[in-house]
Amino acid sequence: MQRLSADPTPLPGVLRVQRHPVGDARGALARLFCRDTLAAAGWHWPVAQVNHTVTRARGTVRGLHFQRSPAAEAKLVHCLQGAVWDVVVDLRPGSPTHLQWHAELLSADNGCALLIPPGCAHGFQTQEDDVHMLYVHSAAHAPAHEGGLHPLDARLAIAWPLPVQHLSPRDQTHPPLPATGPALLGDFS
């Protein structure tokens, strides 16, 4: 049995990645990244950074963030403690799912992660207190090339399971998407 498996989602290139831990009498081992398995699934990028976030309060939303070229990045996002409702928005110009969003419940218990290609915004809402997230990034953090979408953007109409709370000052001020037409938010090549 592979330690990781990947399945498509409605957004091209966004994959649901399932951890398959190996258990024994002491506990379990789970693989969080595997070059060969994920290359077969479409991860063709370097690993530039691995981040860990802790979010204290249930209902908190972090995001929705993305990086533009030359820092456009792929991410592999795991929830290692608690549970989040994890959201990806397709920002790729010309994509058949441009400005569509997809969400998955990621939790320590269900072992589900999301592989997010460049050109997608990412955010999540904690569904429990004290949530730990681990991110594998294909590019370094580049504030000068960062962008964001407001979690309550009317055009996206993201159906957050809980009232949106505890936004960072930055996340409270992301500009709205244009009411109609494509959203040209940058180059992600």
Ligand SMILES: Cc1cn([C@H]2C[C@H](O)[C@@H](COP(=O)(O)OP(=O)(O)O[C@H]3O[C@H](C)C(=O)[C@H](O)[C@H]3O)O2)c(=O)[nH]c1=O
């Ligand atoms: C992302 C990042 C941030 N930082 C610093 C910048 C701030 O001083 C502090 C918190 O950053 P921020 O408020 O951007 O953290 P999040 O809101 O959790 O951002 C992340 O949350 C959404 C859901 C994502 O998908 C991104 O990975 C990332 O943007 O950490 C760093 O030093 N390195 C980094 O790689």
